[in-house]
Amino acid sequence: MLPFWGIDASEPRVPAVRLRGIRMTRHLSIGLALSLLLAFGCGDNATDDADAGTIQDAGTKPDAASTCATEICNGVCCPEGQTCDLWTQQCSTPCSPVCANAVCGQSNGCGGRCYGICENGLVCSTATMQCVGSCVPDCAGKMCGDADGCDGRCKGCPDSQTCNTVTFLCETVCSPACSAAQCGADDGCGARCLGSCPSGQSCNPSTFACENNTCTPNCSGKACGADDGCGARCPGTCPSGQSCNPSTLVCENNTCTPNCSGKACGADDGCGSRCPGTCPSDQSCNPSTFVCEGSSCAVAANLGALPQATTGASHPLGAIVLSVPLNTGALPDYLQLELYEGMGPFIGGFVTGTFPLTGSELQYATCTLCVRLFGDTDSNGAPAQFYMATGGTVTLSSVSGYLTGSLSGVSFEHVTIDSSYNSTPVGDGCTSYVSSMSFDAYISQ
DSSP states (O other), X not given: OOOOOSOOOOOOOOOHXXXXXXXXHHHHHXXXXXXXXXXXXXXXXXXXXXXXXXXXXXXXXXXXXXXXXXXXXXXXXXXXXXXXXXXXXXXXXXXXXXXXXXXXXXXXXSXXXXXXXXXXXXXXXXXXXXXXOOOOOOOTTOOTTOBOSSSSBXXXXXXXXXXXXXXXXXXEOOOOOOTTOBTTOBOSSSSBXXXXXXXXXXEOTTTOOEEEOSSOOOOTTXXXXXXXXXXXXXXXXXXXXXXXXXXXXXEEEOSSOOOOTTOBXXXXXXXXXXXXXXXXXXXXXXXXXXXXXXXXXSSOSOOEEOOXXXXXXXXXXXXXXXXXXXXXXXXXXXXXXXEETTSGGGTXXXXXXXEEOOGGGGSTTTOSEEEEEEEEEOTTSOEEEEEEEEEEEEEEEEEESEEEEEEEEEXXXXXXXXXXXXXXXXXXXXXXXXXXXXXXXXXXX
16 A cells, blocks of 8 residues: 555732832821811810811801711711712712623723623633633534534534524525526525526616616626626636536536546537547646647546545544555556545544535645545655646545545646645646546555
């Protein structure tokens, strides 16, 4: 078997000396206030003073000691419900902090913050009054609405269904049907189609009514969804194996299965495209021009339908790897399928399903379901050329005990792979194609 070629606040605390200074200042202020109360607010010996009329203005400040029904503050009676603040020597209403059912850090109504509630497993820090800590949701094998262990709920559903995050029920996804529909026609999903109009008119995407053209759309050579220059979008080109949905103007996987088995380079695939088919032994099929060209490529341009693989699956380093020899000889070629746990669709563990090879799956540094070819591999397991998938589909029906599934319509291009696992196209025209391959291999540990 070919060796595995894989991923080889708190704020600063107040110093004690400053606290002691604050306390001493407050004690001195309180002492001074009490002295003033003893000197001027208490006792009944005004006639013994040298100038009682000067010391106490009886017309302005009543004899608090004899007339106050509430607390005395700086020689005056505090209103009912207020008390004397010994720090400011002013009457004030006491403040009671309100923190019942408060969120962590919320104002307590008295100039402070509440030690309150945090969500998702976090706790309220007494130092910063902020929610801290972390919780990792666990949704492995769980369905939509099941508890994730972090006060949240999981969102898993069977294929073709999605999890409604309001009701937490699995719902069937509706696919709009707008093929050949008229402008404004019902798309079968509660919306309307951006469909066709008579010549000289176009479908207004806001009103879904046919209107006379005042602008000539330009969609020549443009991709699906691109601006047509008239405020609408183009039903343009898509990658191989996909077509432009006329309603959403998004590229979607074709429902047509290309048939290129045994066909020559450039032949019709039966789905409106051409086959990267067979060429003479010293040539390969250019996937852009679909013309046979001379090549120094290590792997044949069209591998066609490969036989079922029943061996070569292993389980190293949190991955499942399937290595399949494509031929024999001194420098054989290999197809390698690599699944990486804890990433992408396998974030919660290996799962079954149908996975399109798009986006991050086309870059070796980021793919979680990687499909590669090794060309002209020497006795040490080192290939002369690497090929990385550029499209296609992988279906997995078993990932436990046996690795079972299939590949469909997988295209490849010659790449280099650096020490950080970044794959870069060489651009030398070396490509390959596997129309289909099934596998059912025991996973050795």
